[in-house]
Amino acid sequence: MRDPAALTSDELIALVENARWFAAKGRALESAEVVGVPVREGLVTLAIVEVRFAAGTHEHYLVALGEDDEPVDAFDRPEVAAQLAALAGVPAAGARIRSFGVEQSNSCVVLDELHVLKLYRRLEAGPNPELEILRVLAEARFGNAPRLEGALETPGPPLGTALASVTALVPSVGGGWELALDSLGDDPSWLPDRVWRLGEITAELHAALASYPDPAFSPEEPSAEALGLLTAAIDEEIATTFSMLPEDDALGAIAHRVEDIRDVVQELSAAGPSGLSIRAHGDYHLGQVLWTNAADWVVIDFEGEPARSLPERRRKRSPLRDLAGMTRSFAYAADASVLLNGVEPPPGWLDACRGGFVDGYLSAADERLLPPSRSGFDRLLGLFELETLVYELRYETRTRPEWASIPLVGLLRLLETSA
């Protein structure tokens, strides 16, 4: 094969630009260059590609180059995946492999129905939040997350970061998102019957993360200006998102109401004390939980929101942010059921899901992590739901406009209830 450093900018751009995990879709690329080859052993060549944008900023991506003359990503070739797993500390020679679900920002394969090998694609300097959290959860004996079996890390330069991880495969019926959608067709009470438990294990997850004696994890009293910083960040995000909304009739109903939405932010920001800040899941929704063969929930994918920077993803925040991610996900499932399958959820389905989940959470919650009053809890949860909604709106209008109606409906609902 060719020396990775000799790959041309055009070849590298072609390699990353259309990959599912490439986060900067639609941005003007200036050039790309291999800036490091942290692993070159046998069949495995991992190269760090620096992708530069027209404005001069850049991002780093990890590619697994094959033996071929043409640069192709060879991660899902069985022999490459097996050797990669071995490098991460899990021997898997001759393993059968299959691809694993659809992950947005990374690549996963299953080895011999025993291990999940994940290649991290977008690289940033610093500790990988997923590895950090899986290690803490193992130590805390939290049973509802996959067991970390191995990891492959590089100390840099050009950057110190994790390249790959191996976790034990959790035998499961399926992912929460698919199961929720399917069940709406034939068994609409399936999810409402199980959200209480989901809330409960979420509370246990947070308690485990809050109990680990390490400065990167120990709960912190938010500073006096923490809520102000949060509100300001959400408010700016709203302003930016709305200023970049495409001209579109469907968006007309909401596009001119940006000031109303910002008023809601102001109102919700009077939530009072928010409870302690902790490391949490960070990108919590139905797609991040599995319903196992043992009839319980398991939480996966602890990297945090891919669109946020590493320092932001590792930041301690209120655990209510995770709750908001999940409750918004219920609303998504309800709307997606109509959009995708033409199946209208029964009346009260969404409220049952949200209510059961929140009650389950509160039944097991570590109260130090919550606002002291129920009204403070509801306001803060509302604030995070709004933050999530705005994020959804930006994501959907940019990547799949036909889904933008979901956050739109959510925002309008929010404006009605707060009016």
Added chain:
Amino acid sequence: MSEQWFEAGPDWFKTAVFYELHTRAFFDSSDDGMGDFRGLQQKLDYLQWLGIDCIWLLPFYPSPLRDGGYDVADFLSVSPEFGTIDEFASFVESAHERGMRVITDFVMNHTSSEHPWFQESRKGPDNPKSDWYVWSDTVHRYEDARIIFVDSEQSNWTYDPERGAYFWHRFYHHQPDLNFENPEVGEAMIDALRFWLDLGLDGFRLDAVPYLFEEEGTNCENLPATHAFLKRVRAEIDEGYADRVLLAEANQWPEDVVDYFGDGDECHMAFHFPVMPRMFMALRREEALPMVEILDRTPPIPEHCQWGLFLRNHDELTLEMVTDEERDYMYTEYAMDPRMKLNLGIRRRLAPLLDGGRDEIELMHAILFSLPGTPVLYYGDEIGMGDNVYLGDRDGVRTPMQWTGDRNGGFSRADFAQLFLPPLMDPVFGFQAVNVEAQLRSPSSLLRWLQRFVALRKEHPVFGLGSYEALPTTNPRVFAHVRQHDRDTVLCVHNLARSAQAVELDLARYRGRTPVEMTGRTSFPPIGELPYLLTFGPRGFYWFQLPEENADA
């Protein structure tokens, strides 16, 4: 051993935004009336939100505090009132976790007279540290060296009765200059730098570097021996540590300051002092000329070097690098009350200097952020804090950070009388009117504006990396220039007048391009054959990207 928190990037400081602060004045976590490292650590989320890349700490070493801590009594520890060395290391680690680097002031030129080295040195010519300082039997040496602190010192020599000789000091008489002719002194300094780098510090702002060596018949500033020593420091640091920065404080003319970059083998950064008073002058006179002139006079610098630019800092607004006439002008316009003057400068903060004018504050930041260099913000100026001219020396611009409208401005829970300096309480700039909490809540506040503006600058590395070219304008009240890096071209146009203005710019070489205003992403009319006409409100400005044709921005 230490985890790596940053991409390798020796030029990181070129696209960064720096923030200068006093540990003492930022946040008090121990309720003793004085800020500390743990307090600082608790405010890192705020600095991260603001978009800061590098925190510059004023001196925190043990010190009798007769010069704000620049009178260092021990280079290898921290003043106990700020906490322990472990707490300091923990603060640095937390900053790194958040993607922020930390540099600190380091004073090479002199020590406090209470430093054990001086105490030993003064005992007589026979002790081992006898010539670690510059001793003389006469005051008639180095007579061409100017006196810097003209308000408080009569001579650069002070008699020490214990040793029965005079010692040399370029600053206060309680700050004897170290004798760099003695190689042991240089070694001791380099050891001290290593000590802090090993703790994780990302570099140093080198205080008062022009004065390290003395030589008869010269003004004892910027001597070749001084440069040779700094090059040696740089080589030692490059050898053992990656991605660190040396920022020189050399309050000199740009043609002298560029020597501190060497051939890219001395300091990475140096402050551009003379541009700053000229920005204030330009604003007051409503004309671009003072800035254009000083930038014209600024020589090119080596590739991996950068200017440090600022509007205000912890010292007086220094007027050493202006003509006498310009200085008189500045005093008349910006220091109506004689109390506002100090040495050759004006001891006031940004907001009061600009009469609290929001348009003026924004315009000055716009100019600062558009110039070739790295902006250094001074704590409190992001919320428009004021000053207290009734406090002594430079304390008036070093009052407690104003976090909330509560007691002591949220700075400390100690009794008011215990505070190291009283927080501002006047009706215009006091903490009840000006504080972080209130400004966070208001989308139109100065703080929120500045946060957006920092983000905007950082989205466009051209501001840190690009070339600078002044554009001739038809209107002397308008300051226009072009920054360019690779294919990114940015046009910055600022109206210095307090009235509406129009300007025509010759943009023929960009014909066919469509300027995109950067804050609102609005497209302006394409550049055609005719001069490009722009109109401004009072103190208004535009930044445009000039994307190449057929390239999507």
